[in-house]
Amino acid sequence: MAVEPRFTSADISFADAIAVTQALLNDLEQGNVDAFGATVRELVRSENGARGFFVTYLSDDRPLADHPTPTLIAALQTSPAIVAPLLIKNLVMSTAMAMTHRRNQNEGLLQGSERVRSRTTQLIQALQLPQVQAEAQSLLGTIATKTGDYQAFLERWGYDLEQQQAMQQTLIALGFAQ
Template structure:
């Protein structure tokens, strides 16, 4: 399987390519990892497919992203930063939903996604992420702003929004 994504990759194909990428990760050098990740994050479908697969993968290999992966992510700072902030928000809110449903396994899984996403944020050090986190905080505090539609679309309640606020702050 060719691990280089095209700009017109489908979401489903991006998931499959990312799965194969993770499987081959131990055998790929940093430059190849960067090339593959950069090809995925050049499009919305590729980026979404990458993150949904990478952040939820059962293998601990994804807990510590390599320099190549980070460089690949940094090649598309706008798209990547948007998805990173939204992933922190969604996984944080879903942890609360799972706890309410007494589904501790899924709550733990959501927490793992939050931790992995925060680690990528920390390693990427993208100014765009800082800006988007600030916009998310402002939207939650003021109940208006850049992320209002996002928060409404997912129907987050006050407890979830407070958790998101705390999660993006620290």
């Protein structure tokens, strides 16, 4: 019998998705995994749900997210159009923020950004989604030409040239090429 989540992705807010994910991680820590796959599948069916899931899951202090399970991978693979751009954004945002925290000599925040980058890298490698490759190439193209699908994203967050170069290096190190 499949366990159904207690919400629908269509009406979940970003804040509610964070709360659901926190509760889900607490349950997981207690060994209650029954609803994990179904809940993650439902969360990633919407932008708000997926954003809330990733911001909570990737930054959680507990080691639960250090080793993605087959259940998690299968759940994330159900919504590649939503998951792929969010993974690429999480990867490069954490790369850029690690640089910012290093510049500011803030070791605690630096470790958090590096944890998010490491966890995101693991998910990208485990998922093997063609959509992730396409998003990475799109971002690399935008950085190279200063135009494209990711230009508004780069401008909104004010990433400088050095941060954008670090983003490129991170993507290329994962095997993404222009």
